[in-house]
Amino acid sequence: MSGTGSFSPEARAESIHRIDHEGFDVLVVGGGVMGCGITREATLRNYKTALVSRGDFASEANGHSFGLVRSGFDRLRRYGLRVGLRALREGRTLSSLAGHLFSPRFLLLVSQREDDLHSRAHRLGLLLCDLLSGSPASLRALGDGELGEAEPLLRLEGAERALLRHGYVVDGDRLSLSNARWAYAHGAAVANYVALVGFIKDGGRIVGAHLRDALTGERFGCRAKVVVNAAGQDWDDVRLLDDPSTSRRLRFTNASNLIVKRDRLPLSHTIVIEPKGGRSVATVPLGNCVAVGQADTGHVEDHGSTHASAPDVAHLLEVVNRHFPSSSLAMEDVLVSYPSSRPEMVGRSRKPRVATDHAILLSPSGLFSVVCGELLTYRATAEELMDMVSDVLHYGHGMRVSFLSGSSFEPLEGSFDEELRKSMLADMTKRGLEAGVADHLLSLYGSRYEEVLSISEADHQLREKMKPGLPHIWAEVPYSVTHECAVTLEDVMVRRLHLFVEDAEQGLDVASRVVETMAPLLGWDEGMKALQLSLYRRLVAESRP
Ligand SMILES: Cc1cc2nc3c(=O)[nH]c(=O)nc-3n(C[C@H](O)[C@H](O)[C@H](O)COP(=O)(O)OP(=O)(O)OC[C@H]3O[C@@H](n4cnc5c(N)ncnc54)[C@H](O)[C@@H]3O)c2cc1C
Incomplete structure (x- = not known):
């Protein structure tokens, strides 16, 4: 079985060779959390599986997500019993299988006081959900004293109250990567920067796909019994490649996001502000920065624009300044502003249905779109999809198939329980690592922190922090290449180390040294080093207002 080496650029090259020369049971298109999750689910069922992604893993919707997950009760209220219960069950499953990536957190919710009956019913619902999801009974209104201690700069207005409640914060980038890495290590062929550009058909049925390596421009094909389209925002484009006469089923709601320095907005908690009659604004501490974002600010045609609109940015600043008057944030404080868009499924009825849960379509030529x-x-969506794919593999191809989903009990790599966490922290302290660095390594790599540290054994300079005030160490850069298949500077800065959003300089001051560290591992010459630097500098420049 392949995939025994580390998840490196060589693994990518070997995967491309296999995709080109071998046949597969399942080809998955899309390297977001959905595509990577499906690839793991298929591999767990022993299907011969390939995954291709046009960009890096988690480079699109995943990369824009704040990863906030509130309790299943929100889903229950908004989308009904079935979706709500599914979300509750998944919260429990994922926090036990991938605790380091899917960690329970207390969120501070600033919401409107409701009349007594409504308020009591709401609180009862939340407490029941906490009970069902196995999380601590967490919903609690904070008194003035407690709030002052928790967030001294926060001011409530009018009928607002502050509730401390249970939720999760998910590292969507790492969740995708973790699923992809696991699948590769267990036999799947996995390649980032490979795009689907067309389908191979036989008698009107899809039997494979035409692919293009985005790094070399080379074209090749992949034969597969089933092709799954998990292309996120490009879902419809892939469906149209299959059937040009089909109608688009997604439209996009806009979201606006900005990033400011944490010393300008010094928060300890993730805070969700629900203004009266308005949409929620979330403030999320990230390293030495704070991200501020608001979803569903309207519909967009172009989901590729690079800046949040000026009125949206002004509105976000206004909401933040009302609640944190001492910060007095101004346009000059905005380091980065970016829009993002979230797909909505357009249903058969005239009223669009928000695809907050999921949708699966099967085309007449056999393309599954999810x-x-x-x-x-x-994970639950991947499981449901693979049950449908298993039917096709069984009835259409006579394969022996499995309806048992190992992903509901097989932990993701790196996961750990509280006891193991304590012993890993003790181990890192003994080895001389600062507490902040140890916490950082555990939250990014979980029990794989050992692999990162082993890289620095030959060169102790790699244990040094990349810059003061941040917990990243230099060993993470080569590790991103040799164990996490980063192949560009942007991959490392944005999605592996998150310096793009967690560092006030967006890593520009360390970018040259990062390039020098990556160059020998990727065979970059002077020209390529200069190109990587200029592409990253351009990305940073474009992100600034
Ligand atoms: C602004 C925003 C905020 C969000 N906040 C939250 C949140 O707080 N909590 C939460 O739970 N969820 C949130 N979400 C939703 C969450 O991010 C998405 O549900 C999730 O990322 C969807 O993953 P995906 O894999 O379906 O799509 P994507 O992450 O978009 O991945 C699609 C992949 O398909 C690839 N692709 C596209 N076309 C091709 C092609 N032709 N060939 C090969 N590959 C292709 C892309 O390169 C990409 O890797 C948010 C989403 C957005 C946009």
Whole structure:
């Protein structure tokens, strides 16, 4: 079985060779959490599986998500019993299988006081959900004193109250990568920067796909019994490649996001502000920055624009300044502003249905298309899809198939329980690592932190922090290449180390050294080093307002 080496650029090259020369049971298109989750699910069922992604893993919707997951009660209220219960179950499953990536957190919710009966019913519902999801009974209104201690700069207005409640914060980038890495290590062929550009058909049925390596421009094909379209926002484009006469089923709601320095907005908690009659604004501490975002600010045609609109940015600043008057944030404080868009499924009725849960379509030529609007339910959606794919493999191809989903009990790599966490922290302290660095390594790599540290054994300079005030160490850069298949500077800065959003300089001051560290591992010459640097500098420049 292949995939025994580390998840490196060589693994990518070997995967491309296999995709070109071998036949597969399942070809998955899309390297977001959905595509990576499906690839793991298929591999767990012993199907010979390949995954291709046009960009890096988690480079699209995943990369824009704040990864906030509130309790299943929100789903229950908004989408009904079935979706709500599914979300509750998944919260429990994922926090036990991937605790380091899907970690329970307390979120501070600033919401409107409701009349007594409504308020009591709401609280009862939340407490029941906490009970069902096995999480601590967490919903609690904070008194003035407690709030002052928790978030000294936060001011409530009018009928607002502050509730401390249970939720999760998910690292969507790492969740995708973890699923992809696991699948590769267990026999799947996995390649980032490979796009589907067309389908191979036989008698009107899809029997494979035409692919293009985005790094070399080379074209090749992949034969597969089943092709799954998990292309996220490009879902319809892939469906149209299959059937140009089909109608688009997704439209996009806009979301606006901005990033400010944490010393300008010093928060300890993730805070969700629900203004009266308005949409929620979330503030999320990330390293030495804070991200501020608001979803569903309107519909967009172009989901590829690079900046949040000026009125949206002004509105976000206004909501934040009302609640944190001492910060007085101004346009000059905005380091980065970017829009993102979230797909909505257009149903058969005239009223569009928000795809907050998921949708699966099967085309007449046999293309499965799956879209999922929530990180929380990606695994359950992958399981449901693979049950349908298993039917096709069994009845259409006579294969022996499995309806048992190992993903509901097989932990993701790196996961750990509280006891193991304590012993890993003790181990890192003994080895001389600062507490902040140890916490950082555990939250990114879980029990794989050992692999990162082993890289620095030959060169102790790699144990040094990349810059003061941040917990990243230099060993993470070569590790991103040799164990996490980063092949560009952007992959490392944005999705492996998150310096793009967690560092006030967006890593520009360390970018040259990162390039020098990556170059020998990727065979970059001077020209390629300069190109990588200029592409990253351009990305940073474009992100600034
Ligand atoms: C602004 C925003 C905020 C969000 N906030 C939250 C949140 O707080 N909590 C939460 O649970 N969820 C949130 N979500 C939703 C969550 O991010 C998505 O549900 C999830 O990322 C969807 O994953 P996906 O794999 O379906 O799509 P994507 O992550 O978009 O992945 C699609 C992949 O398909 C690839 N692709 C596209 N076309 C091709 C092709 N032709 N060939 C090969 N590959 C192709 C792309 O390169 C990409 O890797 C948010 C989403 C957005 C946009």
